[in-house]
């Protein structure tokens with residue numbers, strides 16, 4: 001572990017530092033030989049899909065694509081460390097719960113199913129049959145199937161997800177909250193309404209043809225490192241790359257590609273962003289509207305496209321006309337002149353891609369912001385032509401596929417009808433709970449059983465104290481999981497841990513070793529097969545866990561659950577029957593590289609109410625939550641806090657305590673703050689502060705963060721998730737999409753009572 005330090009980082013992202021870090025994580029997990037062998041099978045036609053992120057790789061081809069954080073994800077799964085019943089006998093749950101997330105993760109892979117024993121406050125071993133029977137007993141004892149919540153995190157394969165949603169719907173509910181609710185939900189909501197499909201319209205090849213790429217609210221150097229390789233190629237061709245981010249993120253400035261000897265030998269790597277705009281937190285909507293205003297004024301639009309393919313243009317023009325530059329400047333933090341410069345880049349480009357991440361989606365106005373970005377693309381016909389399009393960059397490696405498979409609390413009638421027909425049952429029609437709704441239902445005692453297919457619900461969700469109280473009130477919590485995490489310790493009255501195989505491991509079933517499939521951020525579907533020996537002989541695959549849980553619970557099901565999992569081709573045949581675009585699935589998925597699912601908007605087929613792409617007319621918000629609060633509390637200095645990822649974490653999984661590119665070492669409890677704000681508050685860098693959120697229903701506190709002076713706009717702060725999740729109020733969320741607004745948390749800072757290091 002590194003010593004605590006704050007050091008300015010001025011080298012490019014990637015480079016030797018990344019190589020060093022990979023070797024370090026492999027060594028740390030004790031898996032030198034196996035680790036390297038495993039890495040060589042990552043994203044290969046005969047290998048497994050990287051569990052790191054959802055960025056695609058070219059045709060799943062056979063040259064080794066290096067990615068530091070993908071390597072960390074793999075090393076973490078392939079670790080030699082194990083926790084078994086002896087481990088749980090040594091520690092009470094209260095003791096384990098006093099440990100931090102880094103420690104919990106570092107204990108290694110879970111090896112056998114465990115059940116909570118209240119008498120000793122310990123987890124004790126239980127057989128799989130007993131675990132499934134206990135789950136079935138609780139589920140069948142509920143007054144209504146709607147009293148159960150079934151969460152999904154986005155690593156779950158298509159096959160497991162398909163079986164899981166089928167089980168849940170045969171059980172009788174659409175309560176399928178998932179990590180998407182906290183992630184790209186607003187992208188789906190916004191795009192479905194405007195262009196008729198909630199997925200990105202570009203493929204990786206489009207990045208070879210784009211003349212401009214606009215990157216909003218994303219930190220690929222850490223979260224999608226392979227994207228930097230793509231951006232580097234584009235930059236080298238002369239493509240203009242414009243970045244919008246309150247923080248100066250190193251990976252977006254310079255990158256040394258470990259694949260490139262020249263980059264590795266130069267001390268400076270390659271330049272990525274041609275221009276970098278430090279917008280104010282939540283200011284992107286104002287930027288996009290300002291850009292549209294400038295473009296329309298100049299008249300450089302694609303009039304034929306607008307005429308033939310869009311609706312709502314007149315209303316859109318009227319809305320733009322009513323927007324005042326003063327208001328746009330104030331909200332965006334950029335000047336009119338800067339916005340006009342960017343508009344010039346946009347107008348000069350014949351093919352522009354806009355990408356975005358959590359810096360856009362995790363705000364109150366996220367849906368409207370994404371719609372403003374889509375409006376901008378529509379103005380120049382930048383959807384459905386080579387080198388152009390909308391690119392929401394997904395997080396979890398199969399989060400998009402899970403949605404495609406029906407992990408959704410608001411399924412369409414058409415989907416339910418097909419599912420019911422294929423499996424001869426009547427699916428429930430009423431919409432279910434999303435993440436926030438599920439937490440509220442637990443707190444009201446209306447949800448009593450929580451089942452988590454992967455993920456870490458207790459840590460990833462907002463308003464941690466409340467969420468955890470909700471989980472503790474449940475009759476039963478069940479977690480299908482690979483490693484120990486907070487959610488197993490903030491458990492229900494009865495609780496089960498069901499350890500499963502990871503993606504790098506051989507999944508042996510009656511019909512032989514099985515592969516599973518995943519869909520990346522650009523709708524490519526491919527097969528993934530592990531090759532490591534399972535971490536323990538007691539592990540089951542996710543599909544097997546779902547099938548056995550379903551068989552134990554659903555006494556009258558006509559679905560041949562156990563037969564389906566003998567050979568996953570059988571599951572895929574059914575997927576082909578139910579899900580659009582998956583006809584002949586088994587045949588197509590075995591073609592090396594997989595297949596493209598297609599995208600209607602890319603073909604300029606608009607599956608919307610009007611049959612056209614829609615210009616949305618949301619104006620620049622007059623009521624940003626932070627502004628309203630500042631007006632109401634003139635006695636307080638209210639900051640806008642964004643909760644972001646460090647370089648050494650995967651969501652709630654903490655791999656290490658460094659955030660190399662931001663110069664933070666050996667620690668995580670830091671708060672990035674502007675120099676002038678430090679002066680204004682009379683604070684100095686290195687002091688400890690407590691953060692208290694300002695909200696209508698009381699205070700929430702996160703104690704002790706070290707102040708780090710940083711290049712960030714005034715009034716804005718950044719700190720890591722999940723340490724700050726307790727500050728995010730449950731009802732602070734995106735309009736319409738209900739995504740927790742974890743990138744705009746109003747907080748005040750006070751010096752901590754204890755200033756000792």
Ligand SMILES: Nc1nc2c(c(=O)[nH]1)N[C@H]1C(S)=C(S)[C@@H](COP(=O)(O)OP(=O)(O)OC[C@H]3O[C@@H](n4cnc5c(=O)[nH]c(N)nc54)[C@H](O)[C@@H]3O)O[C@H]1N2
Pocket residue numbers: 052053054069183216217218219220222223224244245246247249279280281282283284356357358359360394395396642643644645646647649650651652743
């Ligand atoms: N190694 C690693 N890889 C990951 C993950 C991980 O934790 N670790 N997580 C995965 C998941 S699930 C996801 S969703 C993705 C997340 O990947 P990102 O979308 O990159 O997520 P964040 O780290 O939350 O970073 C958001 C970025 O948005 C900026 N930002 C915050 N607020 C605003 C704003 O108002 N406007 C603008 N323009 N920018 C803003 C922040 O400064 C930061 O650079 O990564 C995936 N990949």
Ligand SMILES: Nc1nc2c(c(=O)[nH]1)N[C@H]1C(S)=C(S)[C@@H](COP(=O)(O)OP(=O)(O)OC[C@H]3O[C@@H](n4cnc5c(=O)[nH]c(N)nc54)[C@H](O)[C@@H]3O)O[C@H]1N2
Pocket residue numbers: 152153154155156179180182183184358362395396453454455456457460461462480481482483484485500501502503542643644645650651652653721722724725728742
């Ligand atoms: N404040 C704040 N909160 C956020 C965010 C933020 O930016 N700020 N980001 C949000 C986003 S974008 C997301 S996607 C969510 C993430 O929320 P989740 O998806 O719920 O959280 P993860 O941390 O990715 O889940 C990690 C756990 O997954 C389990 N796991 C790992 N691999 C496997 C596997 O192969 N199978 C199974 N069954 N389990 C596995 C391990 O036990 C590990 O502990 O968090 C959200 N929360």
Ligand SMILES: [Mo]
Pocket residue numbers: 179182183184394395396
């Ligand atoms: Mo995510």
